[in-house]
Amino acid sequence: MAKNTYNKSGNNGNSYRKEKEPEEKKSTPKRRGNNRWERMTAAFSDPRMKLSLGLLLLFLSFFLSIAFISYLFTGKADQSMVGSVNETPIREAGAETENWLGVTGAFLAHWLIYKWFGIAAFLLIPILFLGGYKIVFKRELFPIGRMTQFSLFTAIWLSSLLGYLVLTTQQQEWLGFLSGGIGYELASFSHDLLGWGTLLLIAFALVVFIIYFFNVTTIRSFNVKINETIREIEEAGKEEVHIPEVPVVVPSQWNSIPTNNDPDLAKFAVAVDKVEKIAVEKPEVEPVGQSMHFETNLTTPKRDIPRKPTTEVAFSIEQPNIADIPLTTGSPIKTEIPFKIEDSLPITENIPVLPFDKDALPPDLPNYDPTLDLAHYQYPSLDLLDEQPIEKAHVSVEELEANKDKIVETLGHYGIGIASIKATIGPTVTLYEIIPEAGIRISKIKSLEDDIALSLAALGIRIIAPIPGKGTIGIEVPNKKREMVSIKSVMLSPAFQKSDKDLPVVMGKTISNEVFVTDLSKMPHLLMAGATGQGKSVGLNVVLASLIYKKHPSELKFVLVDPKKVELTLFNKIERHFLAKLPGDEDAIITDTKKVVHTLNSLCVEMDLRYDLLRDAECRNLKEYNTKFVTRRLNPEKGHRFLPYIVLVVDELADLMMTAGKEVEQPIARLAQLARAIGIHLVVATQRPSVNVITGIIKANFPARLSFKVTSKIDSRTILDTGGADQLVGQGDMLLMMGSEIIRLQCPFVKTEEVERICDFVGGQRGYPNAYQLPEFEGDDSGGKEEIDLANRDSMFEEAARIIVQHQQGSTSLLQRRLKLGYNRAGRLIDQLEAAGIVGPFEGSKAREVLISDEYSLEQLLNKMNDDRK
Numbered sequence: 001m002a003k004n005t006y007n008k009s010g011n012n013g014n015s016y017r018k019e020k021e022p023e024e025k026k027s028t029p030k031r032r033g034n035n036r037w038e039r040m041t042a043a044f045s046d047p048r049m050k051l052s053l054g055l056l057l058l059f060l061s062f063f064l065s066i067a068f069i070s071y072l073f074t075g076k077a078d079q080s081m082v083g084s085v086n087e088t089p090i091r092e093a094g095a096e097t098e099n100w101l102g103v104t105g106a107f108l109a110h111w112l113i114y115k116w117f118g119i120a121a122f123l124l125i126p127i128l129f130l131g132g133y134k135i136v137f138k139r140e141l142f143p144i145g146r147m148t149q150f151s152l153f154t155a156i157w158l159s160s161l162l163g164y165l166v167l168t169t170q171q172q173e174w175l176g177f178l179s180g181g182i183g184y185e186l187a188s189f190s191h192d193l194l195g196w197g198t199l200l201l202i203a204f205a206l207v208v209f210i211i212y213f214f215n216v217t218t219i220r221s222f223n224v225k226i227n228e229t230i231r232e233i234e235e236a237g238k239e240e241v242h243i244p245e246v247p248v249v250v251p252s253q254w255n256s257i258p259t260n261n262d263p264d265l266a267k268f269a270v271a272v273d274k275v276e277k278i279a280v281e282k283p284e285v286e287p288v289g290q291s292m293h294f295e296t297n298l299t300t301p302k303r304d305i306p307r308k309p310t311t312e313v314a315f316s317i318e319q320p321n322i323a324d325i326p327l328t329t330g331s332p333i334k335t336e337i338p339f340k341i342e343d344s345l346p347i348t349e350n351i352p353v354l355p356f357d358k359d360a361l362p363p364d365l366p367n368y369d370p371t372l373d374l375a376h377y378q379y380p381s382l383d384l385l386d387e388q389p390i391e392k393a394h395v396s397v398e399e400l401e402a403n404k405d406k407i408v409e410t411l412g413h414y415g416i417g418i419a420s421i422k423a424t425i426g427p428t429v430t431l432y433e434i435i436p437e438a439g440i441r442i443s444k445i446k447s448l449e450d451d452i453a454l455s456l457a458a459l460g461i462r463i464i465a466p467i468p469g470k471g472t473i474g475i476e477v478p479n480k481k482r483e484m485v486s487i488k489s490v491m492l493s494p495a496f497q498k499s500d501k502d503l504p505v506v507m508g509k510t511i512s513n514e515v516f517v518t519d520l521s522k523m524p525h526l527l528m529a530g531a532t533g534q535g536k537s538v539g540l541n542v543v544l545a546s547l548i549y550k551k552h553p554s555e556l557k558f559v560l561v562d563p564k565k566v567e568l569t570l571f572n573k574i575e576r577h578f579l580a581k582l583p584g585d586e587d588a589i590i591t592d593t594k595k596v597v598h599t600l601n602s603l604c605v606e607m608d609l610r611y612d613l614l615r616d617a618e619c620r621n622l623k624e625y626n627t628k629f630v631t632r633r634l635n636p637e638k639g640h641r642f643l644p645y646i647v648l649v650v651d652e653l654a655d656l657m658m659t660a661g662k663e664v665e666q667p668i669a670r671l672a673q674l675a676r677a678i679g680i681h682l683v684v685a686t687q688r689p690s691v692n693v694i695t696g697i698i699k700a701n702f703p704a705r706l707s708f709k710v711t712s713k714i715d716s717r718t719i720l721d722t723g724g725a726d727q728l729v730g731q732g733d734m735l736l737m738m739g740s741e742i743i744r745l746q747c748p749f750v751k752t753e754e755v756e757r758i759c760d761f762v763g764g765q766r767g768y769p770n771a772y773q774l775p776e777f778e779g780d781d782s783g784g785k786e787e788i789d790l791a792n793r794d795s796m797f798e799e800a801a802r803i804i805v806q807h808q809q810g811s812t813s814l815l816q817r818r819l820k821l822g823y824n825r826a827g828r829l830i831d832q833l834e835a836a837g838i839v840g841p842f843e844g845s846k847a848r849e850v851l852i853s854d855e856y857s858l859e860q861l862l863n864k865m866n867d868d869r870k
């Protein structure tokens with residue numbers, strides 16, 4: 001890895017050295033000769049002089065080229081003239097000379113070729129040309145130093161070789177120009193000493209020159225050099241894009257996204273558009289949260305070099321520390337990459353660094369099918385339910401007329417005139433809708449409710465004044481002979497059969513004999529009340545049966561709480577299909593109050609886990625999340641899983657509230673408040689709808705409330721915020737309040753044997769190996785905490801501390817997920833963190849308070865702990 005160095009002297013070099021003291025500062029006296037030398041160098045540094053010198057060298061190179069070429073043809077003829085040039089007047093000599101460049105051309109060629117280097121003298125020409133070109137055009141066509149070395153060696157070496165040729169052929173007169181005088185003399189001298197060994201010497205000289213010239217150190221690298229040279233030539237048409245050392249800051253929040261094969265390998269991409277991808281192997285990486293550096297060269301064909309910074313560079317980084325980075329969905333990291341192509345391109349603006357989507361799973365995978373684990377599961381059929389004799393509610397014309405007359409008469413006693421009256425016969429009651437004469441106040445009619453009931457001599461008169469959305473006044477009068485609404489009859493209805501609701505529940509029949517199907521996921525929780533024997537247990541069975549009929553075991557789990565210990569035991573049989581329980585518990589149906597508290601808190605933990613998953617997946621609710629999971633857009637290796645709905649059924653809240661009070665109230669309220677989005681729904685029943693059971697906080701979080709007959713108006717108000725439930729006629733006659741609307745319904749009847757048959761049918765099929773496991777909940781009742789020895793800290797203590805502080809959330813489940821730990825170890829870690837003062841004490845279902853606010857303070861604390869241990 002190249003490191004940026006700097007030069008204290010302030011120049012741009014990469015080396016650091018002391019600058020020499022300026023000569024002037026030395027106190028030695030100046031000599032006169034120095035002045036002349038300075039004037040000369042000053043004259044040569046004059047740009048005009050430089051240009052003239054450069055042109056002179058270029059001129060000489062052309063001059064010699066012509067003179068030398070001419071010499072090859074005229075050299076012989078001019079030889080005698082050159083030999084007698086001192087004795088012959090210059091004009092005469094000029095007239096005799098045949099060289100194209102006159103006496104000077106002939107003279108220079110004769111000396112340089114014939115006398116000195118032979119034809120190797122031609123190698124002087126490129127030296128002169130390159131020197132002149134460099135001075136004139138301020139550009140180097142070829143490294144002039146290397147060219148000079150090459151030319152001088154070759155001139156001597158070639159003339160020696162040719163000299164040896166001339167010598168051994170004894171053709172000096174004819175061939176002497178090939179070797180020149182120097183070559184011939186060297187060859188003669190060597191021949192006298194070595195004989196034909198001269199050739200070996202010449203060959204050896206060539207090898208030594210190559211070694212030095214190409215910087216060869218071994219024979220293998222010699223080959224490599226040649227290959228490199230070949231490659232250099234091949235790459236001559238390419239230009240190099242250099243991306244200098246770039247700091248890429250990995251925020252502490254960002255995730256490592258380990259690969260399947262190599263958990264230590266994290267990948268990042270630098271998007272610069274187009275060009276090609278390049279992988280950088282193992283650049284140095286500093287710890288996460290700080291910066292890492294990489295440097296790379298992009299080689300790309302010249303024509304593809306973008307004028308704008310449009311390159312994509314992908315590089316992989318080995319990060320030994322990255323396995324412990326908390327996994328979160330990372331947003332792109334931005335960094336600045338100065339991007340240069342030989343000064344010709346502008347430096348780029350911000351180039352985003354994007355994480356590779358490793359979340360993306362192979363696109364050709366089919367959708368995930370949650371039902372495949374129990375692919376042969378058979379939904380229960382309606383044949384399991386009893387055929388009920390069709391006993392329609394029978395209200396005779398006489399009964400209708402008599403009731404009508406009584407209503408008109410009773411109201412008449414109180415001065416209320418009736419404009420019109422009509423009757424609708426329901427399964428349990430008949431609704432008389434009346435339109436009073438003009439000027440009658442509705443509140444007056446409502447206040448006469450009891451008097452009218454007395455006059456009609458029947459129980460269960462309910463006055464609805466006015467009927468919402470109709471503007472009429474309703475008087476519900478129980479039928480003398482009521483209709484039994486069988487569960488089979490309502491389940492057979494298209495409203496239930498064709499329902500596409502997420503959690504469809506058939507609630508019963510309305511006053512106008514319509515089957516009423518509701519969606520529990522929309523309710524999203526249901527509070528049920530009713531005096532004993534009025535149909536609550538039947539109602540709960542109807543809810544459970546509806547869901548079992550419509551959902552696959554992979555989509556729905558029940559948590560059943562039955563303090564009465566008898567009502568829900570039938571559902572034990574479907575434990576491995578539809579029930580959820582705490583790990584290690586034998587019974588799936590919870591009857592013990594202490595276990596109820598644990599289970600409720602465990603559901604709160606499950607809720608928190610689910611919220612984390614939804615947040616990671618950037619989904620707003622369970623449906624979106626599951627859709628994303630099914631379509632393979634969530635990676636199971638990151639903890640994502642298909643999330644079934646969980647329906648918590650509590651039969652008899654009153655018992656629990658009496659024995660556990662707040663311990664039960666808090667988690668129920670918390671679940672009711674928050675659990676709707678993550679698919680946990682509550683159905684809570686009580687026979688005592690008093691304010692100490694249905695507390696304000698519980699009531700406020702259950703917008704959907706259902707009441708069977710209750711014993712008093714006060715109870716009715718407690719559950720429904722209005723009277724009316726006390727006027728019901730029992731046996732499944734009920735009022736359902738959803739928001740501000742109250743509907744009277746007849747709950748369907750399901751016998752215990754029918755429920756048993758359904759459970760036998762489901763339970764008789766192959767199920768999951770176990771009930772659905774709820775997360776373990778760490779209660780504060782698990783006996784006194786053992787003394788925590790911080791000297792023997794868990795090996796993951798520091799990582800756990802960092803995660804907790806980074807997220808500012810002291811939760812065991814967070815550690816479980818981030819560190820992939822079992823509950824017990826994560827729990828121990830939390831205890832140690834508490835002992836170390838990093839998190840606060842246990843706070844029920846809420847996450848513990850984090851006492852360290854930032855990572856810096858944490859590191860200080862950790863360092864201190866490490867020092868103490870030493």
Ligand SMILES: Nc1ncnc2c1ncn2[C@@H]1O[C@H](COP(=O)(O)OP(=O)(O)OP(=O)(O)O)[C@@H](O)[C@H]1O
Nearest residue numbers: 531532533534535536537538687731732747748749
């Ligand atoms: N929907 C219904 N249709 C007809 N009869 C019903 C209906 N619901 C309940 N009954 C009758 O009322 C009886 C008592 O019902 P259920 O056991 O559901 O009452 P409960 O409210 O659960 O009482 P407890 O609180 O004592 O358990 C049933 O045995 C049945 O005869």
